[in-house]
Structure formats: structure tokens, C-alpha cells
Amino acid sequence: MRGKRVSGAERNRQGMEDKLLQGRPDVLVEVDRDRAGGGLRTEEMLVNMGPQHPSTHGVLRLMLRIDGELVLECTPHIGYLHRCAEKIGENVTPVQFIPITDRLDYLAAMINNHGYSLAVEKLLGMEVPERGRYIRVIMSELNRIASHLVSFGAYGLDMGAFTPFVYAFREREYILDLFEQVCGARLTYSYLSIGGATQDLPEGFPERLAQFLDYFEPKIAEYNNLLSFNQIFVKRTAGVGVISAADAIAWGLTGPCLRGSGVKWDLRKCVPYDIYDRFEFDIPVGLPGGVGGAPREAVVGDSWNRYYVRILEMQQSVRILRQCLQQLPSGDFRAKVPRVLKLPAKETYLEVEGGRGQVGYLVVGDGKAVPRRVKIRGPSFCNLSIASHVCRNVLIADIAAIIGSIDVVMGEVDR
């Protein structure tokens, strides 16, 4: 043996592995393993994908154990965006908590506002005026389109196609303009609040919305031409990261991830909340190959289907929005809300269909103005938990395809 001369690179590598393994003793690192027969020495590597990585959509950290390009194991580490939302919820009044809900799933902030307001109203037994309810549905559906647009664009980016991303943002910009006209904000709106909306719709809003819907609907076909049915894109995503319906339910997947696995389950239809039972719309689900326009390679529950369900959902949201515009009544946009809300000593759990799945709020009151406990179920949190199960024996490029199709927003994973 030569002396103890360890090169800088070697030292660094060992230090890195020690760090990676901290708190993870069960990961078996087999270094310098002799492969059977060949005698060719190969090494498995541990690599950190994230918390700063272009395709982990924020600060998700995936620890990959790889053998060349093959990922043997993928362990998600979360918590890098933990902002104690639940602890804050115990210390502020429900109205004050609305801006915090904006920051959970920041791409679909309106739906979070909506869900928390509904939960608190259920606790208080409060009735919301008709116009307020319609405003809420309009905002939620509009925000669902915006959220799915980001998801669509970012997924294209994950697959190496930059152009769809810009197209998606072009359309999203119009939605944000509409939101800005409504409440002045473009990302964190705090617009829907306890008892209804904080302001009425501005003059001419329904006309502008109708104008946008007419403009937007043909664009979906353009996205499909550009990305959804692009041969390379289909080859990259179809049949990759297949999640069976049973697995999806067992892991608590909701939203497009669940529907991509062929489960026709949507809270807006199956457990209707607010006024969703008044609208006609379909629930898109994952398609087997060759059926309903899906490419031959597609499998129910694969990344392509999870992606395509979002595209179809945008169409359905447009349908709901058109019906909302037809039915939109006049009247109050907000119930009379007392200046100080005393939450009764009750407990409630309520879920709404968010951009990424079912957003749940458990609110416990105890007679004071601040709740005793606020628990938030972030859909991405549950959706992400299946990652280590699916990302096994796939290529590194597939990790981007799978995580991208699960479409996590770290704000609501870490809360």
C-alpha cells in the first residue's frame, strides 16, 4: 500500500457521502462491488437532486442512488420550505390566516382561500350570498386554468422543450391581468375570504372573462399539437412512472395524479361542495393507449396521462366558467361578517378540489377568536410520497418526467 495520501477529490467524495448518509443509515452503499462474472468494477453513486435543481420545482431534494444512468432508489427529503403555516394558524384569526393560505399552493392561491373560507364558514354555520358563491367558483376555476398552465409549461421544460413554457405563460398572463383587475394582486390574492369575496367584481369583468375564454379555448389544441402528441414527448412520458389505481388510492394520491390512474374521482362531482352541483362538466381520466386520441404507447396511470388529464381539465374549467357567466346573479358578494369572529368549540375537516388535488383544512375552535388548531392537508405532500415507490429502476431522465408529472408545489408540501 502506498501511504495515506488521499487526494482532494477523494476526500471530498467521502465527505459528501458522509453528509448524504446522515440520518439515512438504512441506505446501503455498495462501493467497489465486483459485478458477477465480468470482474468489471462498477460503483454506485449517491447524488443529490436538489434542493437546488432545475427540475425539482422548488426546493425538493431527491437523494438518488444511481448505477450509471439507472436510478436504483430515490428518497425524497422535504422541509426546505417549511414556514410553520399550521403554527401561525393557531396564533392568528381566520381572516388574518387567509394570506398564509395563499402561500401554500402559490400557483392556485384562490382555491386555497376558497377552501379555508369554506372550512371556517362550516365551523361558524355561515351562509354566503349567491353572488359571492359564484365569484368564488369563477376565481377557483380561473386559477385552476392558470395553475394547470404552469404545470403544462413546466412539464415541457422538464422534457427539454422550452417553447411551450413561454406559450403557457403568455396565456397565464391574461388570467393574472384579470386577477389584478379584481384584487390588485397577481400571485397571492387573499381575495376570497370568510363570508365571500373581499370586493365585488369590477365593472366589465364578465365581458373580459368571456373575451378571454373565447381566446383561450382554441389555444388548447395548439398545446396538443406542440407538445402533447409530439412523438418525442410521447416517447419520453408514455409508459413511464406507471401508478396503478390501487397504488394511487393507497398512497392517498388525489387530483390529476389520481385521475391519471383511471380513477374517475373529483370532489367537485363526487362530494360536491359550494355550488359545483349546478354545473355540467366531465371528469377526464387517464386513457389506455389508442383510446380517445391517446397515443399507442400510453398506459393508464403513466406520466403522459397525468399530464394530459390537466390539459383536458382546462377545457372543463372553461365550460364551468361559461356556465358561471350565464348564471352569475347580482346581489351581495359577501355575508355580514362580524368584526371579531368567535370560533365555536367545534371541529371540522373540509376538502376542496385544488389545482394539484384535494386541499384539506382541519379547523378546531375553542370559543376564542383564534382557532385552537389548523391542520392543512397539502395534496402535493401525499402525491409526492409515492415518488420513492415509482422512481425505482428508471433512468435519470425519467425522474424529471415522473416528478414533473406529479407536479408538486413545495409550498404546500412543506407548509
Next chain:
Amino acid sequence: MNKFSAEDALRPRFTAAHKALALRGFVIAGVALLAAAVGFGFVAGVAQGVGYAAAVGGVVLAGLTGACCLLAAFVIRFAALVGRVLLTLALPIFLGGVVGIVVLAWIPALLYERVDGIKADHPGAAVSVAQFEAALTGNAAAARGPAYLAALALWPLQFQLTRDVLAVVGVVGFVSLVAMFGIWWERKVAGRMQSRLGPMRVGGWHGWAQSLADGLKLLQKEDIFIAGADRALFRLAPYVAFIPAMCLFIALPFSAAWVARDLEVGLIFIFAMLGVGVLGVLLAGWASNNKWSMLGAMREACQMISYEIPLGFALLVPIMTLGTLRLTAIGEAQSGGFHTWLAFANPFTFIAAIVFFVATLASCKRAPFDLPEAESELVAGYLTEYSGFRWALFFFAEYAEMFAVAALASVLFFGAWYSPLPASWGAAWADGPLWQRAVHGVLYSGPIWFVLKGFFFFFVQLWLRWTLPRIRLDQVMYACVQVLLPLTMVALLGNTLWLWLVRPGAWLAVAVNLILTAIGGLTVVAMAAIVLYGYLNRRRLVGTMAVDPLPGG
């Protein structure tokens, strides 16, 4: 107290640290240019068995580089002043530059041809100035006038040394321009494809100075070495990637006369230089001490080695058809207009042309084969740990390679430096008065066509990049082994049978030529129609929606 004013923000302030960084950047740039020049000269010399070109080219370039570095340092020092002057003169300088490039590429080609003609008439070691003058004026006893000055200027061009030095300077300058223009153009193309404008600010007119500004910025950036990196290899890698990219241009004929070295084995040489480029990437990936870099380097090696096979087979088709490896000869064989282009010679050369283009995409790491630097998978692949000018060198190399393979495609399959117009149409003007000869020259052959065609295929590369998603590694391998390789086999075999069975002028050849021409013509017409339709209906297709501004906004 920090009082901030707009004037302060506008006035560049250079601290000692800035200067040190800038100096370092310039040193790297200088070394890179020097290394490129020496490497270029050396390889050129070795390739032709002439050693002195290396030494002299290197020395001259060293001087030039030093002068440039000094000048650039002055520019930095007096940036405010120079900046103001530059801003005023920006547009004239830019347009002048464009015209200048064309003239610079064009005039030497004419001069070379002239000098070669004179040399051919005077067999001997060297031609005297008087003989030059005689050739220029047609009268040996002419009084010393402008012709004498012209003869004096032309006289050195008959020596290989002069030509080498000119070629080195020209190629290094041209490659830098191609890279800077290519980066700017790519951003503009990307912007337009994505309903954006792309760079619009720097320099005024459509942000023409964006690459220049980026280059200056990169020069001043800190040159970071990460802990545990193999410093020597880490420093070396960018040069190893950069030099082969420059060397590609040694054998690339801009026109029959305007080629740095008209190598007997030009095609093989370019093929080899394309292959050597992978070493730089491998070194960069290994030396970075970063697992993502390493993965990127491995992907590059794997992809490059695989795609050399279909690339090589695709190259065999023109070699077999024309029986030469000399690029100028391959070009000359396609001088008669677009119907003589090799791509349209028979169906199999057309297949070979397409396979060649796809394979070069892979060997240049361009989308959809950009796996080595796949952003969404490997952060930035082998480039992850690079910063400043070292990083820029990789990009210079990439864009130079892109142009080189695009130009090579045009040399091999698409008529090299000849215009698509049938030669017979302009035959009468070829021997007319000077102005007719000049117009004929511009319209029919020369570096302008070469550069135009190169940039056309360059544009196709950009087009693909901003349209397609990225292929996965196993699919890259599949496409190589299962699709491209069989295709090249078919092309090779078919071409062999074709050459053996079909005499030139036979009815089959004529028929196939007609069909191919018809298909090509229809394609061109259809594409033009699509473009026209898109342009006429651009408002409706792109779709605009004006959201009324906010009340009081």
C-alpha cells in the same frame, strides 16, 4: 450613508477587484486565442508537412493577442468614454462590420484566384513583382502606377507562409464572429418562436451588441475553482474543447481558392477533429469533481462514439460517388446548380444527407440530442462548475462546431459555395465586362453562398432546438443503432448499386432526378405557401387579446 443616484448607477465604477478580475479574464481569453492559433498553425503545418507555419503563425498571433489584450484593458479602463463613443457609432460600426466581413471574405478569394492564375503562367519558384505587374496590365514596360502598387500588394500572396498567416487571422476572427452572431441570432430566433422579442436593449438596434456585452461580462467574472477539482485538468479542458473546434475550419473551403489548407484528406481531417472535441468535455466532466458533470461527460462520450458510426457511413456516400476526400473537389463537382447537388444525385445520397445532418446534431450536442448539458436532468452537465470565460470558451466551441458541421453539410450535399441557380443561365456573363463578371461572381459562387448556406443549416439547428423536447439516453442509442445505422447501410448499398447499374444520363437517372426535383420544388413551394399563409394571417394565428388597462393604471 449610501446616497444612491441614477447617475451613479449609470457611471461604471471599476474597483481594484474588478480590474483584477478583468485582467484575469483577458489573460484567459488571450491564452485561449494564442492556444487556438498555435494549435491551428501546428495542426495545419503537420497536416501539410510544413512546420514553419506553426512557429510563425504562433508568433504573429501571440503579438496580435497581446495587443488585443492591452487594447481591451484600455477599453475597460476608459469604459465610460469608449462606451459613449461606441453607443453613438454603434449602428454604423455594426453594419460596416457586416459589409466588412463579406468584403473580407470575398476579396481575398478573388485575389487568390488571380494570384494562382499568374503563378500558373510563370513556372518557377517565385514570381517577381514585375511579372505580376505585367500580368495585371498586360504590358511589361508599363510606367510605374497603380498597377505597380497592386502588384506589390499581391506579390506576397504567392507564398504559402503569407497565406497561412492570413488564414489563421481570418479563421480566428471569423469563428469569433460566428459564435457571437450565432448566440445573438439564437436568442432572437428563440424569442420570435416564443412570441417574445429576444434581446432588444444592448447596442440599440435589436440588441445587436448582446453577445459583445455578455462576452465582456464573462471576461470580468470570477474564475471559480471548486474544492477538490483537479485544477490542472479543469484549466485545460476548455482549451481542449476549443482548439479542435477552431481546427475544423482549417480544411473547410469557403470557396475554391479561399481555404486555409486544401487537404487531400480534408473530410477525414474534419471527421477526426469533430471526434477530438469530446476529449475536452470528458476532461471537464472528470475534473469538476461533480457527479452531474461526470454524468454529462459520460453521456457525451457515449453519444459521440455511437454517432460517429452513422456519421462515418453517411460520409462514405459522397466519397464513393465522387471518388475523392478533397473537399474542394467535392465542391467543384456540384458547380452546375441545384440539380447537380449531391443530395439530389440519387435517392440514396438524399438519405445520406439527412442522416448526416441528424448525426451532426448529435455530435454537436444540439437539441434534441443535448443530453450532456440537459438542464432539467443534469443541472448543466459538464458545464455545471464552470464560470466566466472558461465557460464562454465551451460555448464558443459549440457554436463554432455548429457552423462548421452546417457548412460541411452544404459542402458535401448541397453544392458547397455554388449558387442553386443553374450555371448555364449565367454563362454569358462569366466572360463579360468587369461589372457583369462581378455580378456573376456574387450570384453564382463564392464565400457569400457558403456562409449563407452554412447559416441556413445553422438556423435549422436552432429551429429544431426551440421546437422539440429532448430525447432520453436509451432512445438516443436506439435512434443511432436501430434507425440511423440501418439507414446509412441502405444508403451505402443502394448508392453502390446505383453507381454500378445506372449510367449517367440513363433514363432511370433522368427519371429519378426529375422526380426528386419535382418533390424538392413542390416542397419549396409548399413551404413558401405555408410561410406566406402564416405571415398573412399572423394576427389571427398568434392571437392577440388586449386586456383593458386597469382603471387609473
Next chain:
Amino acid sequence: MTAQEVAELLIARFGTAVEAAPVEIHPGVRVTPEAWPAVARFLREEPRLSFNMLRCISGLDLHPEPQIELVYDLIAMRAPTAADGLWSNGGELAVRIRVARDGGSVPSVWDVWRAAEWHEREAYDLLGVGFDGHPDLRRILCPDDWVGHPLRKDYEFPKEYQGIPSAAAAAEGEGGCGASG
């Protein structure tokens, strides 16, 4: 099936280990920790119940009492019978389990509902409830070396973390003006 009916069914099967917990607008059952794995499996596998999705596990700190209540929110997703393929809601249920605040633990149900794996880790991290038989019980949101369980009512925010003064320390230093001061 309503929560009341579910409770009756469970009581008939498990006896005193289960009792109805008709908490207003969030009804369900209360289960003893010992009986929980069997009850969980029954809830999921009994065809009449088939609570196949675990939506959420919420921990409530009942601070003056030395107990923590875990609320498991379940929903039964019924496979479609009609031609339109729409799944239906077969009932919702909140299962409540009380454990001791200090050193208390509940059997893990990660093998019944895989979704429980991360939810249980979260309850462990933020409230300090142990889960017996959990395959990978580590902190999930807080760093591995974090001290304390933030969602407990008597939690005191640490003055520093790894030598970095925290917002709480800053607020103290400036007379309680808050971290932004």
C-alpha cells in the same frame, strides 16, 4: 354509510375498544391505541366499509390534559357501478386516538394505508407522537437535529439554531418588537 352506523358496526365487532365520538360536524369513532391496527384493517377491508383512502392525520395537542389526540380522516371511494364510470362517496369517518403526551405511541398503520407513512412522520416531527412499527420514523419537515416539537402548545421557540440567532431571540433583544425590527 354514516359515522353513526359505522360506529355501531365497529362496536359490534370490537366491543369496548371502540366508542362513538359524535363530535359536532366532524363525527367519527374513538379507538384505543391497542385495537387500532385491527380496526384499521377492518375499516379498509370490510366490504361494507372499504375506507380505502386515508386523507389526513391531524394531531391535536390537548395541552392542559396530558394527552394528544390523533384524528385520522378517512373516506370510502366506491368503484363505479354506473356506465359513466364515476366513483362515488361511500362515507367519511374521523377516527380519534388519544395517546399520552410524554412518550406515548400508537401502532403505525402504514401497511394498511401507505399514505400514513408520511403523515405519521409529520405527526412525529411536529407533535412528538411515536408510531410503533413505522419503517422510517424520522423528522420530515424540521431538520434532523431540531429540538422539540413545534406544534405542541407549550413549545418554546429556540433562541438559536446551529449558532444562528433566531427570530425569537431577536424579538427578545429588541423588547418584543418582533423579528422585523
